[in-house]
Amino acid sequence: MSGHDSKYFSTTKKGEIPELKEELNSQYKDKRKDAVKKVIAAMTVGKDVSSLFTDVVNCMQTENLELKKLVYLYLINYAKSQPDLAILAVNTFVKDSQDPNPLIRALAVRTMGCIRVDKITEYLCDPLQRCLKDDDPYVRKTAAICVAKLYDINAELVEDRGFLDALKDLISDNNPMVVANAVAALAEIQESSSRPIFEITSHTLSKLLTALNECTEWGQVFILDALSKYKAADAREAENIVERVTPRLQHANCAVVLSAVKMILQQMELITSTDVVRNLCKKMAPPLVTLLSAEPEIQYVALRNINLIVQKRPTILAHEIKVFFCKYNDPIYVKMEKLEIMIKLASDRNIDQVLLEFKEYATEVDVDFVRKAVRAIGRCAIKLERAAERCISVLLELIKIKVNYVVQEAIIVIKDIFRRYPNTYESIIATLCESLDTLDEPEAKASMIWIIGEYAERIDNADELLESFLESFPEEPPQVQLQLLTATVKLFLKKPTEGPQQMIQVVLNNATVETDNPDLRDRAYIYWRLLSTDPEAAKDVVLAEKPVISDDSNQLDPSLLDELLSNIATLSSVYHKPPEAFVTRVKTTQKTEEEDYPEAGEQSYSDSPARVADSGASPPASSANPQHPASRQPAAPAALPDLLDLGMDNSGSAIVSVDQPASPAGPPLPVVLPASSGQGLQISAQLIRRDGQVFYSMMFENNSQVPLDGFMIQFNKNTFGLAAGGQLQVPQLLPGTSASTLLPMVLFQNISPGPANTLLQVAIKNNQQPVWYFNDKIYFHVLFTEDGRMERSTFLETWKSLPDSNEVSRDFPASVINSVETTLDRLAASNMFFIAKRKHANQEVLYLSAKIPRGIPFLIELTAVIGTPGVKCAIKTPSPEMAPLFFEAVETLLKS
């Protein structure tokens, strides 16, 4: 039985809106209903039908449930754009919430909670209060979720009206679905509040575990997820809990199984008896394997989680490696994850079988998969000493097939094998050298050159081989250049004859005078000086024994692993990142500034034309960039693309011709690579924060004569481990055009050790030009998170709890605060939140808070005389080493 609703999508000839209006006001019920359906159809395809608001709302008072639902749906979509008219619906809502039909009561409460208009929220309270105590469980379970909705809109209101207590009462409800929804709502509220609201005692725990048996499958997930945060008092309690959760492993719903696994793993930490632990491991294996017969997408989620689980408890799946063998028709993402797990489970016992599989995969069609399979063989060789020889012979067999990318990948892993087992397998070098001419990828080339240099004394014609590479030295990518340099030096030190001597001169010359790559140049100069002052020292340095490597790739840090395991089944476990690395749980950014910064708005943005309508926390884009004040280009203002605007169907929209008057644009980005040193390519860039995330806002201008494409970006290690969170999305740049992009950034990827600094080293490459390197500056305030607001009491407590040694202060003699309001607004825009102020003699003392990722708070005290230069800034923080960076940021913010 199929519907025929598609007719509602067909447009009529007359002007659509007036016609709909007429039909909505028809005296015939059926006609009105059809008209509402047409309105919804129009809404679905993205037409704006908000002008029909009054007419649609007029249809609301109907006894026809289907029609009522449609009108409600319309309201959810448009109430926000018509807040004043939305009030018209309130009466019906309130009336419906007292309807004798429980379906209608629930519908009214459910819908009202979805309408995020303040005026309606007020009217929601009374009906909600009633519905929380309704006789019908269906109404109560809907009301429970509605409390979470209301908390999201107005947390204070929820607390004032005592809804939290009502919600807690529902945990003891006799209906399991009401209990489950109440738990879900409480868990969510707890997550966004710093106060303890929903604490699981052993009593609630026991009650909820009993409810588990009768809940819907989804309810079981809610409860298990909430309970997984519970810390058992001792091993006995933990065993008890586990015993009651284990039956869930047999559930057909994968989410129930994963949540049960999560909970069991958590409790296992406490269990001391090895027998119990072994038994649990045995019980968890089959359900985990069964997840692999689900839909591929679910398999993917399961595999990402299994990857974590086998790192923590390798025994669970030690005997199940066969189930991870790839099927020919598995989607590529499933195959890749299976491969990763196979490497983790490979052992001396199963390696022969595993190698046969890898070899099979290495002859498949998908290039990425083939490469990963080859690499997997190498990683097994490094991991399993006794199997290394067998792995190498498989690699050699693959090299003999002479498929180009297989050969290159094999050489890359063989280099690692040489590092792991020095002086063991060098006999195969001759075979490798046969494929020398076919290498065209930088990493493979670099690896081969490293091998030649490292074993120069055993390769008779090492000098000839290296020389063949030298001809193209200037054109090689930096990775290869660096290896060539080092390999030539090694060769020279090992065979100080005439040939190598000439070579080294050519190389040193190329790598110093004729390059503008600082890494290469510095390394070349070091070698040069070493060689010219003390060749013996050079030998000690260059030919020093290397530490043996181990296969720790893709191994997670234990503390991170534990955090991820406590997040099984969630996004965090799929990304293998802690939640705060990708979640910016800031509701404020979603609201408009009017709601959030009632008096701020105008001033804080008045000096920043780069105002983006829906970004509550726009970065102070106009603040001066002290590093490049001179190179700022007034010419081509870059339109800051808003991520949300990407939907402009014109695919070329990202390219803005420089000749065109650019659309209302923000201030130009500071130039980081002037066209003069970039062979006509000019790059302007700056780190910004938007919607709770750090972006690298970049603009590329092609002033050269050739089209440029294939842009890629890489960041060097830096204090905050900032790295690209995605691919650089730059279209082909025709000569004379420019393109802007926002590159999402992630934190804590490659953290450089040493004292904190703001240096950000960036490398950009494209298919036509050499790699460009430039330095940029990390604006510390870009890192301030949206959740840095602190309660006054928390502030005081935190201040007291930190030792005095954590207090640092600095004077900014040049800064001046002219108006407290303006300053606070400006700081708030950068996520420095005002807490309190007081007057001390003629000075104003302001207290603010800020937070950087990983939850490191900064408590700030600013002291100044209004209108007079000189601001004193004192801070207290658990990380005083960050203080200099922090002061720099504050100074910048005060100056702007």
Next chain:
Amino acid sequence: MPVAASAVYFLNLRGDVLINRLYRDDVGGNMVDAFRMHIMQTKELGTCPVRQIGGCSFFYMRISNVYIVIVVSTNANVACAFKFVVEAVALFKSYFGGSFDEDAIRNNFVLIYELLDEIMDFGYPQNLSPEILKLYITQEGVRSPFSSKQPLDKPVPNATLQVTGAVGWRREGLVYKKNEVFLDIVESVNLLMSSKGSVLRCDVTGKVLMKCFLSGMPDLKLGLNDKIGLEKESQLKSRPTKSGKTIELDDVTFHQCVNLTRFNSEKTVSFVPPDGEFELMKYRITEGVNLPFRVLPTIKELGRTRMEVNVKVKSVFGAKMFALGVVIKVPVPKQTAKASFQVTSGRAKYNPSIDSLVWKIKKFPGQTESTMSAEVELISTIAEKKSWTRPPIQMEFQVPMFTASGLRVRFLKVWEKSGYNTVEWVRYITKAGSYEIRC
């Protein structure tokens, strides 16, 4: 956090929004544009079903010609989200009468909106059981758009109690003249065999499908010939089990209706079934699998333009049984020009669209063998350096009344307070899952 979704989008293959529902306020309404831009229009599509763009994450699945995209901005429960999509699609299918595609969505958009409102609230999945939802979400509008004389929504009494009830999958007051239960044991054999004939991986995934036409609120108990269940039983009754084959299940998962705690403690499968058709349990077996077919391929490449393919297939199940719909697909290189065949039974031809020789046998009796030999001519091309990578041979079949695992139903007991008699029907069938033989 068990939140599964902030928004759900249904897109067609071009990326047009067919229907969408925003459940939470934390993702912008136009996030779907980012999805189109960064995933649909790039090569990334199909490389990973979970992706982050900006501050939002996208989970997506393709079902026929529709993409279902879930958007979240928090650390949502991905497993829950994907399972929700799977279940929602099953629900829609049961409402639309089997098909789920772009047209079905357009034709039922009002109904879908209504269902989306009901099955998820604020991103939390609610009851998705078709049986119960059909009690109060009807297709009234669809059935008769012009008869306005319909009774104004008279919900089935207790509908709301049943949605939330402990037996949230069965409604009360069902009456059947004849009380019948149909059990189908459906097994899929998955095999991966090396070119040398050794079994690399082999398992059976089975389902017990049930069709119930039973009155009232019956309690059912199912007994299988699996080892754990039998042992438990013999312990309880303290007598040795009857001789006969017992099998070991690696893993079992059950429908929501099965009391898991009871299964765990007593090893009995007891449940109050939903009305109509449902999947009672799934199981997986890796030990002692009876492979219904042996395939012995020999493929010879004779120079650059000719290949000889010989495939022998042996059926190793009981002589009284037979397999239906046997299909054997032998991959050949792209540059195949033509092929000539000799077969002892069935028909074979070359299918260029899938680059395979396809050999079909309608009925294949047990304990017999059949062979196909083919000569394949190839167009000589400029020698490709890369040798032809041989994909595995794939096989499809169905063997009625045969279970590769040896699983048998020992009993199915029905108790109802009115004490009626029931008729039980049991069928077995084994199908090919991914039955691959490398060559």
